[in-house]
Amino acid sequence: MRVGAPRIVPTRGIPYPAGDPSLGPADEAAWRLRLVQAAMAALGTPVKQPTVFEVA
Amino acid sequence: MSRVVHYINQFFAGVGGEDSADTPPTSRDEPVGPGRRLAQLIGPEHEVVATVFCGDDHASGDPAVIAEIIELIGAHQPDLVVAGPAFTSGRYGLACARVVAAAAAAGIPAVAAMHPDNPGLDEAGSAPVVASGEVARRMGPSLDTLAAAVRRLLAGEELTSDDGRVGAVPRRSRVADDNAANRAVDLVLGRLGGDTNSTEVPLPRFDRVTPAAPVDDLGAVKLALVTESALVPDDNPDHLESARATKWLRYGLENRDTLVPGEWRSVHGGFSTVWANEDPHRLLPLDVARRLEGDGAIGSLYPAYLVTAGNGTSVGNARRFGIEWAADLRHSEVRAAILTAT
Amino acid sequence: MSADTADGLTRLIHEVREVAVGPETTFDSGRLTVSLEAARGCLADPALADVRLSWASPGESVRIVKVLDAVEPRTKGAGGGGIFAGFIGPDRVQGRGQTHVLQGAVVVAAGYLPRAQEAVVEMSGPAAALSPLGATHNLVVEFTPADGAPWEDVDRALRRGVLALAVHLADAAIDSPADAEQHFPAPRRPKAASNRSRVGVVTNLQTQGTFKDIFVYGRSFSGGLPTILDPGELDDGAVVSGQFGHPSLKNPTFMHQNHPVVAALRARDGIDLDFAGVVISPEPVVAGQKELVSAHAARLCAAAGWDAAILTKEGGGNADADVALKMDALEDAGVIAVGLFAEMAGPDGTGPPIVVPPERATAMVSTGNYDERLVLPAVERALGGDTVALLDRPATDELELPIAVVYCSLSPLGWGHLTCAPEVATTPPIAEGAAL
Numbered sequence: 096m097r098v099g100a101p102r103i104v105p106t107r108g109i110p111y112p113a114g115d116p117s118l119g120p121a122d123e124a125a126w127r128l129r130l131v132q133a134a135m136a137a138l139g140t141p142v143k144q145p146t147v148f149e150v151a
Numbered sequence: 152m153s154r155v156v157h158y159i160n161q162f163f164a165g166v167g168g169e170d171s172a173d174t175p176p177t178s179r180d181e182p183v184g185p186g187r188r189l190a191q192l193i194g195p196e197h198e199v200v201a202t203v204f205c206g207d208d209h210a211s212g213d214p215a216v217i218a219e220i221i222e223l224i225g226a227h228q229p230d231l232v233v234a235g236p237a238f239t240s241g242r243y244g245l246a247c248a249r250v251v252a253a254a255a256a257a258g259i260p261a262v263a264a265m266h267p268d269n270p271g272l273d274e275a276g277s278a279p280v281v282a283s284g285e286v287a288r289r290m291g292p293s294l295d296t297l298a299a300a301v302r303r304l305l306a307g308e309e310l311t312s313d314d315g316r317v318g319a320v321p322r323r324s325r326v327a328d329d330n331a332a333n334r335a336v337d338l339v340l341g342r343l344g345g346d347t348n349s350t351e352v353p354l355p356r357f358d359r360v361t362p363a364a365p366v367d368d369l370g371a372v373k374l375a376l377v378t379e380s381a382l383v384p385d386d387n388p389d390h391l392e393s394a395r396a397t398k399w400l401r402y403g404l405e406n407r408d409t410l411v412p413g414e415w416r417s418v419h420g421g422f423s424t425v426w427a428n429e430d431p432h433r434l435l436p437l438d439v440a441r442r443l444e445g446d447g448a449i450g451s452l453y454p455a456y457l458v459t460a461g462n463g464t465s466v467g468n469a470r471r472f473g474i475e476w477a478a479d480l481r482h483s484e485v486r487a488a489i490l491t492a493t
Numbered sequence: 494m495s496a497d498t499a500d501g502l503t504r505l506i507h508e509v510r511e512v513a514v515g516p517e518t519t520f521d522s523g524r525l526t527v528s529l530e531a532a533r534g535c536l537a538d539p540a541l542a543d544v545r546l547s548w549a550s551p552g553e554s555v556r557i558v559k560v561l562d563a564v565e566p567r568t569k570g571a572g573g574g575g576i577f578a579g580f581i582g583p584d585r586v587q588g589r590g591q592t593h594v595l596q597g598a599v600v601v602a603a604g605y606l607p608r609a610q611e612a613v614v615e616m617s618g619p620a621a622a623l624s625p626l627g628a629t630h631n632l633v634v635e636f637t638p639a640d641g642a643p644w645e646d647v648d649r650a651l652r653r654g655v656l657a658l659a660v661h662l663a664d665a666a667i668d669s670p671a672d673a674e675q676h677f678p679a680p681r682r683p684k685a686a687s688n689r690s691r692v693g694v695v696t697n698l699q700t701q702g703t704f705k706d707i708f709v710y711g712r713s714f715s716g717g718l719p720t721i722l723d724p725g726e727l728d729d730g731a732v733v734s735g736q737f738g739h740p741s742l743k744n745p746t747f748m749h750q751n752h753p754v755v756a757a758l759r760a761r762d763g764i765d766l767d768f769a770g771v772v773i774s775p776e777p778v779v780a781g782q783k784e785l786v787s788a789h790a791a792r793l794c795a796a797a798g799w800d801a802a803i804l805t806k807e808g809g810g811n812a813d814a815d816v817a818l819k820m821d822a823l824e825d826a827g828v829i830a831v832g833l834f835a836e837m838a839g840p841d842g843t844g845p846p847i848v849v850p851p852e853r854a855t856a857m858v859s860t861g862n863y864d865e866r867l868v869l870p871a872v873e874r875a876l877g878g879d880t881v882a883l884l885d886r887p888a889t890d891e892l893e894l895p896i897a898v899v900y901c902s903l904s905p906l907g908w909g910h911l912t913c914a915p916e917v918a919t920t921p922p923i924a925e926g927a928a929l
Contacts, residue, residue, distance in 0.1 A: 099360045100360065101360055101361075101362030101363070102362070105780065105781075108778055108779045109421075109779065109780075110423050110424065110425075110426050110427060110493065110778055111427060111433035112433070112434065112491040112492055112493055113432060113434060113435065113436040113491050114426065114430060114432060114433030114434075116426045116429070116433070123430075124432075124438065124439065127432060127439050128439040128443075130436065131436050131439045131440060131489065132448075135443070135448065135449070135489075138487045138489075139365050139366055139367055139369060140365055142362045142365075144362070145360075273839075273843055273844060275843075276841045276843055277841055277843065318843070321838075321841055321842035321915070322836060322838050322843075322846060322913040322915055323862070323914065323915075324842075324861045324862050324896070324911050324913055325911070325912055325913065325914050326910050326911060327910050327911070329910070330753060330757075330907055330908060330909060331753070331833055331859075331860045331904070331907035331909060331910070331911075331912070332753035332754040332756065332757040332803075332833075332906065332907030332908065333757045333760075333907075334858050334907075335754060335757070335858045336692070336754070336757045336766075336803065338831045338856050338858060339692055339766075339803060339829065339831050339856075340690075340761075340766065342801065342829045342831065342856055343690045343692075343766075347855075348855075349856065350855055350856050350857045350858075351857055351858050351859040351912055351913070351914075352846050352847060352850075352857035352858075352859050352913075353846075354850055354855060393610070394610065394739075394809065394897075395895065420610055420738060421738070421808075421809055421811060422778055423608075423701055423702035423703070423705065423778075425703075462809055462810075463739070463809040463837065463863065463897065464810075465837055465838070465839035465840075465844045465864055466837070466838075466839070466844040466845045466848070467839040467843065467844040468839070
């Protein structure tokens with residue numbers, strides 16, 4: 096929000112923006128899929144200002 | 152008579168629009184496009200001896216092109232280089248800013264004109280930039296401002312905000328009388344005493360990023376993965392810096408469905424890379440992107456990813472990478488990108 | 494003497510004016526002699542195959558590269574309960590009583606560790622004044638890891654060894670008369686009768702895992718919550734650094750022992766403010782946790798009755814957020830906040846200075862521009878390594894480097910005198926259309 100990117104999907108940690116090592120391999124892959132799907136949903140949504148899209 | 156060389160883009164040179172954004176640097180021995188009006192405005196004692204132009208993608212995509220442009224400009228032995236007006240056009244503004252910065256570095260006085268919100272503005276470094284309007288419709292008054300600035304510079308004077316000068320005034324390190332801790336206590340006491348303004352650092356002005364229009368047909372478009380997580384091939388063949396990056400890189404993803412641990416490594420110096428090196432998908436979600444491509448949810452995946460290291464990177468460089476990435480991806484017909492940020 | 498001032502910490506300062514190597518470690522009339530055998534004994538560990546010790550003193554044509562931690566020799570003396578609790582001393586809260594300080598000498602570890610970023614100290618030339626170690630006699634510890642020793646073990650052995658060596662040196666001064674005594678009362682309680690404002694310091698510690706971690710009473714502070722310390726606890730080594738990134742923006746153990754904001758607040762304590770204490774906070778890597786610890790730190794300060802806080806960080810641009818979030822949270826809670834920031838304005842000083850600025854708080858102190866470039870002249874001797882990692886050049890060469898590489902040069906704890914100012918007078922921004 097502070098840096099002004101228009102479409103933002105929050106992730107779980109700076110060292111692993113597309114993962115979550117606390118999950119097992121299968122759950123982590125599923126989390127990553129939901130994350131990318133959330134990013135795709137964000138890309139398809141009109142925004143006027145920095146907007147956060149939470150992972151479903 | 153003073154010799155002025157004018158830099159413009161392919162559009163204002165009359166060569167073409169986006170279809171001609173790849174036009175290489177070209178020189179003409181006369182004023183072209185807005186240069187004709189500029190030549191009138193700067194008066195008979197100064198002459199626009201040449202115009203150098205270049206396509207927006209070409210000029211903003213590869214810093215080496217700027218050297219070619221400067222060589223063409225230098226051949227006309229100018230007393231002053233003028234670039235723009237670039238209005239709010241990012242690639243054009245970036246090119247103008249770099250041209251004046253490079254000219255200044257080569258010892259040739261230079262000035263550019265662009266809107267204060269042009270993302271290229273900061274690339275001008277310490278070379279002066281004067282304000283233009285937001286869009287080409289404001290060409291007339293923008294050229295008036297620019298011509299006045301040109302006359303002042305050729306008279307050996309400095310530009311100030313009265314001349315429409317915009318952009319950051321360089322901040323330089325200085326040695327203060329007291330150490331920073333004591334100055335902090337002084338500032339606290341001042342604030343406790345009712346002073347509400349004092350600070351050593353002005354609040355920065357951040358970019359207002361105009362959001363891109365939504366992509367409603369992702370199943371039909373090309374999508375790119377980009378990242379500032381410093382994920383590179385294990386031997387870091389291009390020596391990406393772990394901090395204060397000065398460059399970005401492109402690595403192919405052709406015929407790859409996954410990123411094999413051990414073949415890739417993050418050289419980012421700002422976070423623990425243990426997790427990323429265990430599984431590079433934690434930085435670049437290629438595995439699921441391929442799956443979504445296979446399912447038809449993504450039309451196609453751009454066959455490479457763009458990467459830099461976002462760690463202590465100056466905002467100026469980061470902005471440049473962003474403009475270059477946008478130009479590069481647009482040129483490759485990519486219509487959407489997912490940036491994984493650390 | 495009131496209850497508030499009866500306790501507190503007394504520093505017995507022994508000034509080191511000369512250093513030498515000899516058969517025994519001794520301190521006599523300002524001359525510190527170190528026994529290399531005894532020093533190596535302090536560092537004996539299965540993870541270290543070999544350690545080499547040498548003095549680097551102010552004015553010498555010496556460059557120290559790959560600088561890791563730096564520790565000021567201190568000891569509590571017999572019956573004092575130990576120092577560097579959790580590492581050397583037993584698990585006991587410290588910060589009261591007497592502490593012997595060997596001022597002017599520092600134990601400095603230098604060499605390769607994974608994730609450590611190249612860090613340079615100059616003992617002479619233009620950059621010597623940019624680092625606190627440019628003005629001290631430095632006992633430099635170089636090391637060769639044992640074959641097959643995991644790097645984590647090497648790091649641990651080095652940390653414990655350097656602390657032990659620092660105590661060993663200070664122990665030599667216990668029986669010498671002190672050159673100076675400094676007494677610091679414990680912080681006054683909120684209810685103490687005073688019409689002065691209560692001002693404290695919030696110090697963020699960069700906690701990002703192995704080789705980038707900070708220890709509080711011997712424990713990793715990663716995953717911790719903000720807590721309040723008595724400033725004397727910093728004197729007695731409660732905070733030990735194991736953080737080897739961002740050389741100009743790091744806070745080695747030496748800096749926590751000599752915390753510049755603590756020193757500045759102590760100097761004004763009881764005069765124009767009441768020094769309210771120290772809050773330490775981790776710098777988590779996850780955005781949500783940054784917000785959580787910031788809100789928590791602000792509540793601690795408010796609960797402790799602070800009127801104002803000075804905020805310090807450790808590390809690069811991401812750590813700006815930790816200061817900015819706390820400044821905003823404090824201001825929201827009615828506590829005035831002043832943050833110390835290094836600027837990252839690019840080599841020409843034209844970029845936006847702060848990566849993540851506060852949104853509501855506005856009081857900031859600059860510790861200089863991280864991207865400014867320096868030329869370091871060639872030197873006769875280099876310690877810590879043969880090459881400079883960033884440039885892959887011999888460590889004794891003339892080097893052009895960003896100031897970011899010079900150890901503590903932009904000290905987020907406020908040690909340095911650098912700041913930034915606009916090259917020419919600033920002018921108001923131009924409103925759209927005004928210039929046209």
